[in-house]
Amino acid sequence: MDPLKNYSEGYFFHCNETDFTLDYSGMVENKEKLLTSHSDLVNLALDTVQKIEKGEIVNKTEVTQESENRAVDHYNLRMKKELVEGKSLSISLKYNAKIVEEITPILKGELKAPNGQKYTDVIFNGIGGSSLGPYMLVISQYGIDYNTLSGLPMKLHFTSNTDPDSFSHLIKKLDLNTTILVSISKSGTTSETKGNLEAFTQILKDQGIEKIGAHMIAITTANSLLDKFAKKNQFLASYVMNVETGGRTSICSAVGMVPAAFAQINFEEFLKGQSTMDEMTRRPEVSENPAMIISLAIEELTHNEKHKNMIMLCYSDFLKEFPNYLQQLYMESIGKNYDIFGKTKHEGQTIFGGVGTMVQHAFMQQVQKGIKDCFVRFLNFRKRKSDFLVESSGSMGRQLLGFVKGTESALTKNNVPFFTTTFKMNNPFNVGMMVALEERIVTFIGAFRQINCYDQPGVQAGKLACKHFNALSKIVLNNLIEYFSNENNSFTGEAKKYFLQFAKTQDKKEFSEKEILGDSIFVDALLSDIDANIEIDKSYNELKKLITIERVMKENKFIYTITKK
Numbered sequence: 001m002d003p004l005k006n007y008s009e010g011y012f013f014h015c016n017e018t019d020f021t022l023d024y025s026g027m028v029e030n031k032e033k034l035l036t037s038h039s040d041l042v043n044l045a046l047d048t049v050q051k052i053e054k055g056e057i058v059n060k061t062e063v064t065q066e067s068e069n070r071a072v073d074h075y076n077l078r079m080k081k082e083l084v085e086g087k088s089l090s091i092s093l094k095y096n097a098k099i100v101e102e103i104t105p106i107l108k109g110e111l112k113a114p115n116g117q118k119y120t121d122v123i124f125n126g127i128g129g130s131s132l133g134p135y136m137l138v139i140s141q142y143g144i145d146y147n148t149l150s151g152l153p154m155k156l157h158f159t160s161n162t163d164p165d166s167f168s169h170l171i172k173k174l175d176l177n178t179t180i181l182v183s184i185s186k187s188g189t190t191s192e193t194k195g196n197l198e199a200f201t202q203i204l205k206d207q208g209i210e211k212i213g214a215h216m217i218a219i220t221t222a223n224s225l226l227d228k229f230a231k232k233n234q235f236l237a238s239y240v241m242n243v244e245t246g247g248r249t250s251i252c253s254a255v256g257m258v259p260a261a262f263a264q265i266n267f268e269e270f271l272k273g274q275s276t277m278d279e280m281t282r283r284p285e286v287s288e289n290p291a292m293i294i295s296l297a298i299e300e301l302t303h304n305e306k307h308k309n310m311i312m313l314c315y316s317d318f319l320k321e322f323p324n325y326l327q328q329l330y331m332e333s334i335g336k337n338y339d340i341f342g343k344t345k346h347e348g349q350t351i352f353g354g355v356g357t358m359v360q361h362a363f364m365q366q367v368q369k370g371i372k373d374c375f376v377r378f379l380n381f382r383k384r385k386s387d388f389l390v391e392s393s394g395s396m397g398r399q400l401l402g403f404v405k406g407t408e409s410a411l412t413k414n415n416v417p418f419f420t421t422t423f424k425m426n427n428p429f430n431v432g433m434m435v436a437l438e439e440r441i442v443t444f445i446g447a448f449r450q451i452n453c454y455d456q457p458g459v460q461a462g463k464l465a466c467k468h469f470n471a472l473s474k475i476v477l478n479n480l481i482e483y484f485s486n487e488n489n490s491f492t493g494e495a496k497k498y499f500l501q502f503a504k505t506q507d508k509k510e511f512s513e514k515e516i517l518g519d520s521i522f523v524d525a526l527l528s529d530i531d532a533n534i535e536i537d538k539s540y541n542e543l544k545k546l547i548t549i550e551r552v553m554k555e556n557k558f559i560y561t562i563t564k565k
């Protein structure tokens with residue numbers, strides 16, 4: 001490969017109408033080969049897109065217990081044609097208009113909080129696909145100072161984790177009388193989101209706010225637990241998304257629409273941008289389809305596990321969250337341990353990145369000079385909205401471009417593959433294009449590798465284990481309270497001893513060795529948590545009155561001494 005030759009010759013895809021350019025000269029060894037010699041892969045990819053867009057059940061594998069067995073509709077939600085009944089761009093635009101119409105009176109203060117004042121703050125409560133997209137979108141239009149610098153009518157806040165310290169930090173600052181919590185959860189059961197909603201409800205009640213529904217909006221699937229809770233508690237609104245819309249591609253649904261309405265981002269433009277890119281990436285001719293070019297190039301590069309990590313360098317501070325957004329899109333979709341036929345096959349596409357030039361000063365030394373396990377993607381805007389005089393380069397904007405070109409050129413010399421996507425300028429339309437391009441690449445790579453890109457059994461396993469931990473935690477608590485409320489005065493020993501002792505008090509007679517081991521680890525974590533947090537208000541209120549606990553390490557095991565007060 002002569003990267004400099006390719007680079008100087010320039011391999012381009014360009015769209016005149018949208019002023020979008022893909023330069024793939026730094027990525028491929030042989031342009032002709034890339035464009036013409038992968039017809040089998042191209043057919044697989046186009047066939048998959050057709051199936052998806054016709055509404056066929058594509059979210060399935062032979063490993064039926066882990067499959068979701070459903071269609072996948074994000075492309076249909078912004079398609080001009082109504083290939084699947086009830087799903088099209090115009091239907092989505094109508095739903096978006098309804099949302100804007102309902103949110104606007106809140107923003108204008110025409111629909112007031114129960115205390116008669118204008119709502120001031122909105123918290124978006126969701127995780128994974130129910131958070132990454134809205135957050136990325138807000139930052140993409142306002143930057144990280146979106147509350148102080150944007151002049152928006154309501155302040156925006158985001159909560160994802162079940163982190164009591166950050167939750168308290170947020171809640172303490174707000175007047176909850178004029179705050180709305182928007183809970184976003186496709187399933188309506190995700191522990192983090194549910195936990196935050198429950199905590200918020202309790203805090204409202206503690207503050208004497210009885211009409212909790214006047215402080216809540218839900219975005220979820222029809223009839224989910226969250227939807228039912230919303231109806232029961234007369235939420236301000238409950239917006240629905242389809243079961244067929246996967247979390248990590250849900251930004252084109254109410255999941256993106258509602259936050260965009262609060263943030264006054266033109267979501268109609270975002271959807272039109274997605275639709276435009278979808279049309280471009282539906283083209284059968286490889287050279288006319290930017291997603292196909294990128295996907296094939298990635299396939300060539302990652303073959304034999306060579307350049308397997310993708311680094312996304314976004315040359316705009318406003319795209320700070322885009323690599324994080326892509327991390328879920330790529331890694332949850334492509335990280336699989338079997339193909340659609342159920343055959344074991346470990347797949348993945350590691351992706352990380354950040355804002356260029358910041359990360360230039362973080363990890364690019366290794367990328368340029370160290371192990372050759374990466375390829376780089378540049379993302380930038382051609383047109384800026386402002387500029388400043390800078391002596392060295394003439395202008396700050398030119399300086400930024402200098403960094404793109406300088407880094408590209410250095411990568412060429414160091415034999416690190418890269419390609420560059422340049423969008424016209426930063427606006428909702430182009431952010432929509434950006435997201436849709438990546439979604440299509442993921443679909444194509446999934447089709448090449450014959451995997452189901454739309455399930456996430458791995459995350460599911462974590463979710464289920466967490467549920468088990470929660471259930472066990474309640475049992476341990478009740479057991480402790482019961483044990484020390486009776487005649488017992490103390491317990492000394494390690495978690496396993498504790499577990500075996502309390503296990504006897506459960507209905508379940510026999511525990512396998514594996515269960516004992518697994519559950520003892522959970523019990524150890526719980527006892528340790530009690531030791532650290534028993535004095536923290538609301539952590540273990542009942543237990544605090546009853547016992548003291550001490551933890552010491554002996555022979556590589558934590559030994560707990562629990563004593564009745």
Ligand SMILES: O=P(O)(O)OC[C@H]1O[C@H](O)[C@H](O)[C@@H](O)[C@@H]1O
Pocket residue numbers: 127128129130184185186187188189190193247248332456459460
């Ligand atoms: O929207 P929810 O049902 O609450 O799910 C939120 C997230 O949960 C998990 O992390 C899944 O792997 C994600 O795909 C999903 O986006």
